[in-house]
Amino acid sequence: MSGAAALRKPYRSLRRQREAAEFGLWVFLGSEVMFFAGALTAYAVYRALWAEAFTAAARETSIFYGTLNTAILLTSSLAMAAAAEAARAGLRRMTLRCLGLTIALGLAFLAVKGLEYREDIQKHLVPGNGFALAEPKAQIFFAFYWLLTGVHALHMVIGLGVVATLLVQAWRRRRPLASPAFEAAGLYWHFVDIVWIVLYPLLYLAGRA
Amino acid sequence: MSDVTAERAIPDTPPAEENYLTAGTSLASWLLTTDHKRVALLYMATITVFFFLGGAAAVMMRIELVTPQGDLLSDDAYNRAFTFHGVVMVWFFLIPSIPNILGNFLLPLMIGAKDLAFPRLNLLSWYIFVIAGILAIYTLLAGGVDTGWTFYTPLSTAFANGQVLAAAAAVFVAGFSTIATSVNFIATVHLLRAPGLTWLRLPLFVWAIYATSIVMVLATPVLAMVLLLIFAERAFGIPIFDPLRGGDPILFQHLFWFYSHPAVYIMILPSFGVISELVTCFARRRVFGYNFMVYAILWIALVGFLVWGHHMFVSGQSMLANLVFSFLSFVVAVPSAIKVFNWTSTLYRGQIVFDAAMIYALGFIGLFTIGGLTGLFLASVPVDVHVTDTYFVVAHFHYIMVGGAVSALYGGLTFWWPKITGRMHPESWARFAAILMFFGFGFTFFPMFIMGFLGMPRRYHIYAPEYQIWHVLASAGAVLLAVAYLLPMGYFGWSLFRGRRATANPWGATGLEWQTSSPPPKENFFAPPVVLQGPYNYHPEHAGPPSLEREPHEPQGGPTERAP
Ligand SMILES: [Cu+2]
Numbered sequence: 001m002s003g004a005a006a007l008r009k010p011y012r013s014l015r016r017q018r019e020a021a022e023f024g025l026w027v028f029l030g031s032e033v034m035f036f037a038g039a040l041t042a043y044a045v046y047r048a049l050w051a052e053a054f055t056a057a058a059r060e061t062s063i064f065y066g067t068l069n070t071a072i073l074l075t076s077s078l079a080m081a082a083a084a085e086a087a088r089a090g091l092r093r094m095t096l097r098c099l100g101l102t103i104a105l106g107l108a109f110l111a112v113k114g115l116e117y118r119e120d121i122q123k124h125l126v127p128g129n130g131f132a133l134a135e136p137k138a139q140i141f142f143a144f145y146w147l148l149t150g151v152h153a154l155h156m157v158i159g160l161g162v163v164a165t166l167l168v169q170a171w172r173r174r175r176p177l178a179s180p181a182f183e184a185a186g187l188y189w190h191f192v193d194i195v196w197i198v199l200y201p202l203l204y205l206a207g208r209a
Numbered sequence: 210m211s212d213v214t215a216e217r218a219i220p221d222t223p224p225a226e227e228n229y230l231t232a233g234t235s236l237a238s239w240l241l242t243t244d245h246k247r248v249a250l251l252y253m254a255t256i257t258v259f260f261f262l263g264g265a266a267a268v269m270m271r272i273e274l275v276t277p278q279g280d281l282l283s284d285d286a287y288n289r290a291f292t293f294h295g296v297v298m299v300w301f302f303l304i305p306s307i308p309n310i311l312g313n314f315l316l317p318l319m320i321g322a323k324d325l326a327f328p329r330l331n332l333l334s335w336y337i338f339v340i341a342g343i344l345a346i347y348t349l350l351a352g353g354v355d356t357g358w359t360f361y362t363p364l365s366t367a368f369a370n371g372q373v374l375a376a377a378a379a380v381f382v383a384g385f386s387t388i389a390t391s392v393n394f395i396a397t398v399h400l401l402r403a404p405g406l407t408w409l410r411l412p413l414f415v416w417a418i419y420a421t422s423i424v425m426v427l428a429t430p431v432l433a434m435v436l437l438l439i440f441a442e443r444a445f446g447i448p449i450f451d452p453l454r455g456g457d458p459i460l461f462q463h464l465f466w467f468y469s470h471p472a473v474y475i476m477i478l479p480s481f482g483v484i485s486e487l488v489t490c491f492a493r494r495r496v497f498g499y500n501f502m503v504y505a506i507l508w509i510a511l512v513g514f515l516v517w518g519h520h521m522f523v524s525g526q527s528m529l530a531n532l533v534f535s536f537l538s539f540v541v542a543v544p545s546a547i548k549v550f551n552w553t554s555t556l557y558r559g560q561i562v563f564d565a566a567m568i569y570a571l572g573f574i575g576l577f578t579i580g581g582l583t584g585l586f587l588a589s590v591p592v593d594v595h596v597t598d599t600y601f602v603v604a605h606f607h608y609i610m611v612g613g614a615v616s617a618l619y620g621g622l623t624f625w626w627p628k629i630t631g632r633m634h635p636e637s638w639a640r641f642a643a644i645l646m647f648f649g650f651g652f653t654f655f656p657m658f659i660m661g662f663l664g665m666p667r668r669y670h671i672y673a674p675e676y677q678i679w680h681v682l683a684s685a686g687a688v689l690l691a692v693a694y695l696l697p698m699g700y701f702g703w704s705l706f707r708g709r710r711a712t713a714n715p716w717g718a719t720g721l722e723w724q725t726s727s728p729p730p731k732e733n734f735f736a737p738p739v740v741l742q743g744p745y746n747y748h749p750e751h752a753g754p755p756s757l758e759r760e761p762h763e764p765q766g767g768p769t770e771r772a773p
Contacts, residue, residue, distance in 0.1 A: 009243070010317070010324040010401055020326045024396040031388050031426045038434030038464055042449065050455055127454075128446050136448075137455035143447040147438070 014178065021180035025187045036195055039151075043144045043202065046137075053137035055207030060125055060132065061145065065116035066204035069109050070196065076105035077193040080163070084186035087177045092170070095177060099167040102189065106160045113153055145203050152199060155192045162188065217633060217715035226735075228631065228728040243328035244731060249314035250629075251335050255342060256310065257698075259301035262349070266294035268691070270670075271684040277674045287670040288355035289371060293348075295358030296376055300383050301345055303614055304472065305338065307479035308425075309390060311621045312418040314629060316394060318722035318729060319412050321403025321738040326396035334389035337382060344379035348372045357668065359469070362450040362461045366442040373443055377436045384429045384436075391422035391429075398422075403721065405740035409503065412720055412744045413496065416503050417482025420510040424471045424478070428514070432468035435461065459524055466517035474513040476610050477577075478506060480617030481548055484570050487624055488552050490718040491567035492559025495745045498551045505544035505551075512541040522593045531590050538588035545581050549574060564716070565639030569620025572647035573613055580608025583658065598668070601661025607654045616646060619697060626701065627711030631728040634704040638696065646693035652686025719746050 011017040047054045083098030124132040126146070127139035162185050169175035229246045232238075239247060269290045273281040282290060313331065317324050325331050348354060354371040356364050365373050398411070398419045411419075439461075441447045448454040450461045489496045496502060518526060518534030526534075552574055561567070583605040586592045596602060620643070626634050657665075660679035665672060672680070714723040725734050743750075 009328055010322055010326065016400060020396050020400045023399060024327060024392050027392045027395050027426055028388070031392070031430045034427050035430035035434050038431040038467075039438070042438070042460055042464065045457070045460055046455070049457070053455070127448055136453070139448050139454050140456060143441070143449050146447065147441055147449075151437070 018180040018183070021184045022187065025184045029187065029191050032191060032195075036148075036151075036198075039144065039148060040198070040202070043148075046140050046144075047206075050137040050140065053135045054141045056135065057133060057138035057141035058203065058205075058207035060123065060138075060142075061204050062116050062119060063204050063208065065112055065119075066200055069112050069116075070200050072105050072109045072112065073193050073196050076102050076109065077190050079105060080186050080189040084183045087170070087179075087182035090177050092177060095170055095182070096167065099163055099170070102163055103160060103167065106156055106163070110153060110156060110160075113149065148199050148203065152192065152195055155195065159185075159189050159192050217627075217712055219710050219712055226726065226730060228726065229731045230631070230728050232731045241332070243324070243332050245313050245317050245325045245328065245331055246629075246729065246733075248331050248335055249310050249312075252305065252309040252313060252338070255335070255339060256302055256306055259297050259342060259345075260694075262346070263294050263297035263302055264691070264694070266290045266297070267687070270294065271687045273670050274672075274680045275677075275684050277672050277677050277680075279671045282670060284670070285355060288357075288668070289353030291668060292354045292357050292371070292376075296348075296354070296380065297345060298610075299358055299472070299476075300380050301342055303476045303610055304387060305383075305390075306618050307483060307614065307621065308394070308418055308421055308475075309335075309338075311414075311483065311618075311625060312394065312421075312479060313390075315625065315722055316397055316415060316418055317401065318628075318725065318733055319415050319720060320398065320401060320406055321721045321734065321740065322397060322401035323732050323734075325393050326400055327393050330389050330393055334386045334393070337389065338386040341379050341381075341383035341386060344375055344382060348375040348379055351375060359465060360436070360439055361465075362439065362442070362458045363452065365439055366450060374440060377440050377443075381433055381436045381440070384433045387425050387429050391425035394418055394422040395426065403738050403740050406721075409500065410740060410743045412482075413485035413499070413502055413506070414479075414482035416506050417478050417480075417485070420506045421475055421478040424475050424510050424513065428468045428471040428475070431464060432472075435464040435468065438464075459521070459526075462521055462524055463517070466520045467514070470517040470520065471513045473606070473609065474509055476614050478509065480573065480577075480614045481506065483617040483621040483624075484552060484573050485548075486718075486720070487566050487570035487620055488555050488574075489745045489747065490624075490716055491562045491564055491570070492556050493562070493747045494555050494559035495747055495750070496551065497554035497557075498547075499744070501547055502551055505547045508544040509541060512537065512544075516541050519588055519593070522590050523597045535588055535590050539585065542581060542585055542588070545577075549578055549581070563640070565634075565636060565643045566620050566624035566716075568640055568643035569616050569623060569646070572643065572650075573616045573620065576608055576612030576616060576647070576650060580605060580613060583608065596661055598666055599661035600657040600665045600667055603667050604654045604657035604661055607657070612650050612654065615694075616650075619643070619646065619694075622697070622701070624716070625722075626704070627715045628722055628727050628729070630705060630708070631711055631726075632704045632708030633711050633715065634697075634708060635700050638700045642693050642696040642700075645689060645696070649686055649689030649691075649693045653683050653690050654686070656680075656682040656686075719744060 007014050008017060079098050079101040083095050083102060086094035086098055124130055125142050127142050131139055166175065166181060166185055170177065175181065229244055239251065242248060269282060273279065273287060279287065351372045354373055354376040356369045356371065356373060360377065398415060438449045442449050442451065448456050450456040450458050452458060485496055485502060516534055516538045518530055519538045522531050587596065587602065587605055623634065623639050656679040660676045665676045711727045713726050721738050724738060
């Protein structure tokens with residue numbers, strides 16, 4: 001795989017281009033951190049204000065699904081890291097397999113999340129009329145639960161789209177393995193993973209200690 | 210002959226080499242371009258549309274306010290007019306204006322790069338901006354929003370009957386465009402500087418755009434999240450800020466102003482960059498205290514994140530928080546003052562040439578100083594309690610954002626117009642417009658300080674008759690201001706076809722962008738530039754400007770009228 005095919009317009013060397021892709025993605029992730037930080041700050045404020053209602057509400061989330069999903073997502077990050085390394089080393093089959101595994105695990109995460117959402121709806125944990133818990137402040141906890149897991153799932157869907165695109169392009173040899181996109185996609189995927197690692201204790205472990 | 214008196218215009222023959230404007234003329238070559246210079250022009254066209262829309266809302270308000278009764282607009286229509294004016298002017302004009310027009314065009318040129326780091330992302334950010342703009346126009350056509358640009362809860366989530374969801378969506382989407390652009394700018398400055406262009410050799414405009422981009426990257430996502438929370442609460446009844454279920458509307462204000470105070474710096478920092486370029490060029494003088502100018506920009510970008518509470522002095526914050534935010538607001542004024550002093554010192558013993566761009570720059574310094582000083586009034590708690598939600602506040606932030614940022618935009622466009630289009634604008638008209646803009650602005654907004662201090666509340670269209678004189682003055686001034694804004698559109702448009710051809714460096718300016726042809730070729734430079742010295746090399750370092758053996762001043766009326 002020649003590196004020259006991957007070189008794009010404003011750059012004079014592939015090394016610089018790879019640096020740019022990674023650097024740009026890091027800056028974007030800085031932006032993403034602030035995005036989640038906004039909601040997490042609000043969560044922290046309310047948890048400090050209504051500690052009891054929050055711990056009581058947090059006990060209603062499904063620890064089984066949450067833990068299962070944490071395991072799935074961590075494994076998917078391993079697969080994604082392997083894919084990026086394989087692409088860098090020019091190992092085509094290994095790259096394709098690892099990207100495929102990442103997608104499979106990502107889809108599994110969304111499927112489990114779907115099952116969990118169904119159970120939550122059956123247990124009347126959607127804020128509004130007919131909410132399962134009497135304490136109105138518990139609704140705020142579940143507002144954050146739906147919002148944060150929903151936004152995280154949306155990030156998962158975007159990540160899946162990116163990884164699937166890369167898989168197809170690598171499969172059809174339309175994107176050289178030297179392209180910095182594999183590592184950039186990996187960074188994004190790990191970031192989405194880390195967001196979940198923050199959400200998991202806040203939403204599932206709170207109130208269970 | 211020094212550079213100042215070098216010929217600015219050349220005989221009207223089409224340029225020999227192909228430039229970025231002549232390389233492909235089909236519609237697709239524009240809509241699918243990844244050339245940063247063309248994307249800048251796409252932005253210019255789009256942003257001009259929004260300037261007109263936001264301006265139209267302002268015209269409605271100024272006409273309505275001529276009399277103390279509500280004769281033209283109903284209460285509801287007036288609410289919708291000022292909300293639309295605020296939303297459009299903030300997110301669809303001021304925030305994207307200088308970064309996306311001048312920044313997009315100049316950043317790669319100033320650092321000697323062929324393009325931005327991610328050219329396709331740059332085009333994508335324009336399309337995202339257009340989608341956001343369509344949503345904003347939909348908001349207007351569907352009846353508008355009545356919450357004010359601040360979307361305060363619980364008004365926006367529970368009580369407002371306007372198109373809050375559409376407006377929030379429009380601003381949310383526009384945020385993606387902002388973030389994409391700023392990521393692009395930051396990566397470009399880090400990775401694509403020409404050989405020899407070290408950090409402390411960067412032009413101040415590049416520093417300003419760089420610092421603005423950092424603020425954009427870190428602040429815009431917080432606005433995105435807070436709009437998402439508003440959206441979720443209003444659309445799905447999910448309680449976040451609902452006091453009936455334990456939510457806290459003040460939390461919304463904290464999150465909103467955590468974005469919106471830095472947003473003020475997003476609007477004004479790029480102007481600082483523009484003004485630094487103009488002042489140094491037309492005073493033929495190195496920027497006074499270059500390093501401090503850089504530190505001041507970075508200091509503003511950092512401390513700007515820590516002062517948001519000064520918008521909430523009357524919201525029920527603790528007195529301790531009020532005092533801390535008040536103190537920090539004074540602290541953030543220091544670097545702005547450093548910049549004003551350094552611009553003034555740059556003028557000292559300079560060979561000042563009163564070209565139109567310089568008139569805009571001098572006007573900026575005056576208006577920004579007034580805006581900044583009245584900002585200190587508002588930063589001190591007791592004065593702020595007196596003038597909260599009055600026209601004093603309106604006057605203050607218009608001095609910064611309109612007297613400051615818009616003057617800088619026009620000044621920057623005047624300065625770089627020959628580079629962008631390859632044509633000279635008519636200098637006398639430009640000087641007239643610059644002077645008219647300064648006075649028109651003063652007549653419009655200075656009366657607002659007085660009536661605000663006397664107690665005229667903002668966002669009211671029926672008011673006590675004692676304020677009428679000030680409102681009439683403001684509305685009359687607005688007519689002048691409108692002419693001053695429209696005039697350049699006329700002569701810039703005229704110059705596209707009839708203007709004299711510009712030389713590569715009509716102002717005798719330093720800076721890499723002037724070392725390529727006007728307009729630049731598609732790849733910006735014919736040979737990759739190498740930088741050997743710092744910026745603003747208008748006279749030898751450690752030697753004052755050659756004021757004793759100074760060149761005669763440019764004849765008034767400008768060299769465009771001179772025979773070639
Ligand atoms: Cu502020």
